[in-house]
Amino acid sequence: MADNPLQPRPYDLVLGAPVAPEGAAVLGGWEGVESRWANGTIAGQIKALKEAQKYGSPGLNLAILTLRNSTGELFWVAYSLLRDSPEPAAKIALREYRWDADQVRAYYSAGFRDFSGANLSQVQLPWEDLRQIIFSGANLQNANLANAHLAGAHLGATNLMGANLSHADLCDADLTRAQLQGANLRGAKINGGTKLDRKWRLVWQILNPETLTPDLKEADLSSADLKSANLKDTNLTRAYLKSVNLSGALLVNAHLSSALLVDADLSSSYLSGADLTNAHLRGANLRGADLKNARMGGANLQGGDLRGADLRSADLRGACLKDGYLRGANLRGADLRGASLEGADLRSANLRGANLIGAKIGGAPDSAGALLDGKWLLVWQIVNQPTPARALRTADLSGAMLRSANLKEADLTGADLSDADLSGADLRGACLRYANLRGAALIGAHLSHVCLQGAHLKEANLRVANLRCAHLEGAHLENANLTGAKLRGANLESTQLMDADLGSANLREVNLINACLWRANLQGARLEGADLTGADLSDATLSGAKLSTAFLPGG
CATH class of the missing domain: 2.160.20.80 (E3 ubiquitin-protein ligase SopA)
Structure with missing residues (x-):
């Protein structure tokens, strides 16, 4: 006998049927979606989840809950739906959900490749085979990708700030507009097919011992990780080096006149004989740096940290050291004529042979006085008063x-x-x-x-x-x-x-x-x-x- 179209069928969710074929349409509006979700198989839930996106906020919320509480294929569908959604709530959910390394490995092994927009901050994936993976727009801040195989990877507009990419294979990878501030590119492998913005290719060249360090006059290397880089005798005149990390770098006899090094990290760096005339070093970290015989006339070091720095015989004529931290610094034989020392902490500093003629130490009502050991304050008074x-x-x-x-x-x-x-x-x-x-x-x-x-x-x-x-x-x-x-x-x-x-x-x-x-x-x-x-x-x-x-x- 033929079915009566007016009679209930097993998959008619409007009538509350408990079971429906996986391929059946989701009927009954939002109530039908909810019923299919509650009673269906994984395949049925996937169909319901996709159908739910037609219903605005309820469907979006269901996708967000699924992202947070499910695994396997259902999780991936929820992630994909949110990734493709233009809704701000979807973007927020993706930012807040942090992937772990095991998830990435599992989904990559299962054939999934598109992780664009995912929050993978601090993920640990060293030595991992991730060829052709899509990380476009993803957050990989502070991720460990050392020695990872990323050949042909899509890393465009990816946040790789502070990421460890040392010795990673980036051949034919697309890193266009990637944020690489503070990223470690030491030993990373790139080729002619690697798409890398000029600034970061320059950083890679500096760190790669097999390439000739170019003339870096007026180069933009701001926020780059150049720890322990060999820049001896390099021309960095008027270079833009704001917030650069040059800790432990070899900068002996480097040319840094008028360079912008605001908030730069130069701790424990080797700058003996370097030319820092008129350089902008406000707030820079020069703690423990070797600045013997450095030329720093007219440099702005206001608020800089020079604790324990070796400034023997340095030329600091007319330099601004206001509010600087120079406690324990070795300024033996330094030329401080005309330097501004208002508010600077020079306690325990070695000023033997330092020329303090015309140095400004403040102490007037409108400026804080320099903190000087009594002996050197007396010397200053003798030569200036x-x-x-x-x-x-x-x-x-x-x-x-x-x-x-x-x-x-x-x-x-x-x-x-x-x-x-x-x-x-x-x-x-x-x-x-x-x-x-x-x-x-x-x-x-x-x-x-x-x-x-x-x-x-x-x-x-x-x-x-x-x-x-x-x-x-x-x-x-x-x-x-x-x-x-x-x-x-x-x-x-x-x-x-x-x-x-x-x-x-x-x-x-x-x-x-x-x-x-x-x-x-x-x-x-x-x-x-x-x-x-x-x-x-x-x-x-x-x-x-x-x-x-x-x-x-x-x-």
Whole structure:
């Protein structure tokens, strides 16, 4: 007997039939979809899920729930429907759902390839075979894809920020518009078929030891991962290097003048001899960096981290170091003339031999003062705020750069000036009795009428210094360099001048009674009228010395 079309059929969901053939149409509107979903097989649920998309938000919500709670083919259908949906809620759901490595492997092995738009952040897929996979628009931020086989992969507009792509096979892969900020491209394999934006191809070239590093003048390498890159002698003049990671990089003698390195990571990098003149390094991390002999005049290092950095003999003239962190930095011999140090933390920094003339340390009502150890604050005051007859008794000024300083009539009794640079300084009338000037540089210093009784000047450099009428009784000048010094009328009674170099010195009318000149060089010295009574001239060199009218030992 023929079926009565008016009678209920087993798959008529409107009438609530519990079972329907898998290929049957989903009847009965949304209620029919719900019934098929609740009672159907996987194939029936797939059909219901697809039909549900005709019903707007309810269908979209069903797809989202399926994505979160199902597996296998049903999961993939839900994912595909959401991926193709223009609805914002679908995009949000895909962003919030994070795939794990096992899921990717399982679906890839089952023949599924299209993972575009998927959230795969931090997924661990090293060494994985993912050839021809589609990751377009996917989120692979901080993913581990080291040594992965990604030949022919679709990675266009993919977020690969911070991803590890080291030694990955990217031959014939499409990375057009991929975000590769901070991505590791070391050893990655690319070929002529690899589509890679110019910026990231340049990064790859820098990291690939088999390719010649190009001229990088004005190059855009912002946010690139260039850790430990070899950029020795490279031209990076005016390069755009904002937020670049160059930690541990070799940048010896690199040309970085006027380069933009704002917020760059240069920690533990090697920048000795590099040219950073007028470079923009605001907020840069230079902690532990080697900047010996670097040229940084006019550079902006405001707020930069230079803790523990080696800045020996660096040229920082006119540089901006406001609010910088320089605690424990080695600034020995650095040139800080005219540098802005307001608010900078220089505690425990080594400023021996550093030139602080004209350096701005703030402290005024409108600016925070630099944090300087008391010793170096005193040095700054001496060279920038000259005060007559300054009281510096027993002061520690060892290693200080006091070149051309005005210390006229200063009281430096017992002061420690060992290894200090006082070349050209005005010390006329100063008292340096018992001061420690061992190894000090006093080249061309003005020391007339100075009191240096009992002072220690061993190995000091007093070349062409003016010591006229100075009091040096009992002073220690062993191995001192006094070539060309002007000592006329000075009192050097009982002075220790063993191995001292007095070549061409003016010693006219000098009191050298009982002085020890053993092995001293007096070649070409002028000793007319000098009193050498009781002086020890054993093994001294006197060739060319002018001794007429001098009072010699033994008459």
